[in-house]
């Protein structure tokens with residue numbers, strides 16, 4: 001049984017100021033619209049529709065909070081980089097996201113989901129920079145890894161790991177596929193550390 005399958009929807013907040021009390025441990029998930037964030041959360045929690053997935057990018061504008069237990073929760077941040085969002089809203093969101101990463105004591109790590117075919121877009125980089133500045137560890141997941149053949153997949157992983165060094169922070173990069181579960185074990189291992197779950201005795205895999 002996975003700790004993550006315990007996840008239960010708690011609340012949707014219009015912005016960071018409406019989140020629950022800043023206690024316990026939380027881990028936030030962020031990514032460009034359509035990067036595969038909802039699919040990854042569903043895979044992680046073994047729930048088909050915990051976080052809604054859709055083919056229409058930019059639909060999730062609320063912050064969704066999923067409780068694992070009374071002290072631990074997953075935070076599903078709104079997708080960014082969606083062209084049709086007005087500039088004023090974009091700027092407001094960037095400002096509050098920056099504040100959230102800086103000030104939220106219970107936040108112990110940030111998962112940044114990036115399509116393996118085009119990782120580290122401008123907003124991804126900006127977000128990772130904020131997280132590193134706030135001394136938060138970052139897990140970069142290269143999503144939809146099933147879309148590439150093995151050779152190209154490995155090359156993208158190496159390239160992304162190389163690129164991640166430039167942030168000079170605690171940035172870990174793993175492959176991920178919600179479709180076939182590739183990388184789920186590595187992802188859970190990182191989350192387990194952040195959440196303070198007992199460490200599992202399994203060697204790390206590519």
Ligand SMILES: Nc1nc2c(ncn2[C@@H]2O[C@H](COP(=O)(O)OP(=O)(O)O)[C@@H](O)[C@H]2O)c(=O)[nH]1
Pocket residue numbers: 031032033034035036037038039040052053054055057058079143144145146147176177178179180
């Ligand atoms: N092949 C493949 N498609 C995926 C994967 N994850 C997500 N998708 C597809 O990518 C689209 C966007 O996924 P979604 O989870 O809604 O992205 P979000 O906007 O970041 O929440 C959907 O059509 C998903 O079915 C994956 O691991 N493999």
Ligand SMILES: [Mg+2]
Pocket residue numbers: 037038039051052053054060079
């Ligand atoms: Mg989504």
